[in-house]
Amino acid sequence: MPETQLKDYLGEIAPEGRTMLLPALLKAQKDFGFISKENATEIGNTLKVPLADVMGVIEFYSMLFTEPTGETFIRVCTSPSCSARGGRSVHEQLLHQLDLLKDGATADGKYFVEEVPCLGLCDKAPSALVDETAVGNITPETLLNPQNEVITNVYAKENVITRRIGKVNPASLDDYIAHEGFLSFPNALQIGPEKMIECMADSGILGRGGASFPTKMKWEGAANASGEQKYIVCNSDEAEPGTFKDRVIIENDPFSVLEGMLIGGYAIGATKGYIYVRGEYPKVQKTFQAAIETARAKGYLGENILDSGFDFDIELRSGAGAYICGEETALFESIEGKRGFPRLKPPFPTTHGLFQKPTVINNVETFANISLLFRTGVDAYRNYGTEKSSGPWLFSVSGDVTNPGIYEITSPTTLRELLEWAGSVKDGEKLQAILLGGAAGKFVHPDQLDVLLTQEDARAAGLTLGSGAVVVLSENAELKQTLADLGHFFSHESCGKCYPCQLGTQRQAEILDRSLAESALEGDFSRLEDVGWTMTDASLCGLGQTAASAVLSAMDNWPELFTAEGVGHEQ
16 A cells, blocks of 8 residues: 555654655655645655645656656657657657647546656657656657667777676676676775875876866865765766766666775765666666665675775665756755755865765766776776876767767767767768757867867867767758757756846747747847856856857857847847
8 A cells, every 4th residue: 555655664764854855755756646745744744844845845856746647657858869850749749649738647647748858868769758668769659558678779999888788787796796897996995095096196087977077186175074974976867968878887887886986985985875866767776776785785885895894885866857966066955855956166065065074976987987997007097088088988979870879989089980980960961060068068060070079179179078968960950949949958957046047048948939930039149148158157056057058059150040030140
């Protein structure tokens, strides 16, 4: 009985208080299909959280509902990758087939349909999530009878980070160990924390989450911070449209990420780690949880790991549909049972992170690189990449490309070479643009394809690699529609904490909609620029600071898109 199960669960987690608010709400959502006021009240009373705060959290996360939904929940993706491959059309067809005028439940309550911005299934576009089943290359018929399993293709001229993918059973710790797994942690134990930090510095390893921040600086800062309790956090909230590499790593090689976190915990003196996985990744959550339990049972997590005297354990937490929680401090707030509002910085996470304790937070690919580094050593690691962008790098390639998938780059490679490697534009069509770095990235003109895919070369060209998203748009892609999609994405995902982002994303979306409908107002071009630069300069966090990056780059590359119908660009 769901009521009994919820009561029993609340009884188990009650001592942990507010930090278990989101897990409790997610359980109620899963058990009942929505969160009633009665269940919200009971959850609040048990965890000692005011009802107003409980309702505020429910309202903040898009995957939580206070009204009944449907027996089957269908989330149709209309991200740039999926929209380019017909996702918007499939969504409209499905609504028509189910006799729905807009997103919502069917009259009989059998289905609930919702348009969503990204599901991390970009390589199988158009895609959807039917309850917990990922479906690729969708049609209305496949959504009503989902059967296919999404399998992402991985391409590498030399498999380094991806060397175990397709060769091991991701659920088998024995397979992981047989393929050079859990060699890195013993190496770390042997050299000690201080030497480990030196290795991080010598390796030049950069974070793979988008900002490319030197990993050594985070680890050293947290290691030197005072405090008995410290944390290692893995950011698996991979919600950047066009990015799906972290999903592929976890689904195929989860123990490499756990080992990277274990190494991090030893380096900074942390005894507890958290993995925060986006709610749209149910398979990832199950894979990670199984790996955690297996590692704990085999003595690789818990107390006195490998008789080292070092204690470290990991807890999995799920998001609930909020892109902003990919921002590190917003993620902390979410784990703490709050709305995912970014914090002001300073102070920084290395001294005041999760629960205001010293914290290191890195993403999935970064922790996989850490495992690689401490297995091979600094010199071998630096054989890959460049002097300033060391190590292997993963790129998520999707959109109008012949062979979408994950591409591992181990030596300097241009964007043109990557596109050719991926089979170029599908069906022999001409290239119109590439969105590099995801929704928060920039558009690349076909004349810019010879840029090297390194952090230093991308910056020199005024571009960003971001989290490695490469969305290819052919000559037949509706670029205005893509821009409008991006506008709606950021308007929907803005947390509303700061006015430049809250209002700016709304105004940006409105202007882009007018442009799409060929009903632009005089002066819209200038207004779009002003709004974009205001958000860039004045927003609190990275979401607002990059919400206009793609739009501004499109204005530079294709001004005719905004002037042809009289947008009012002053000549």
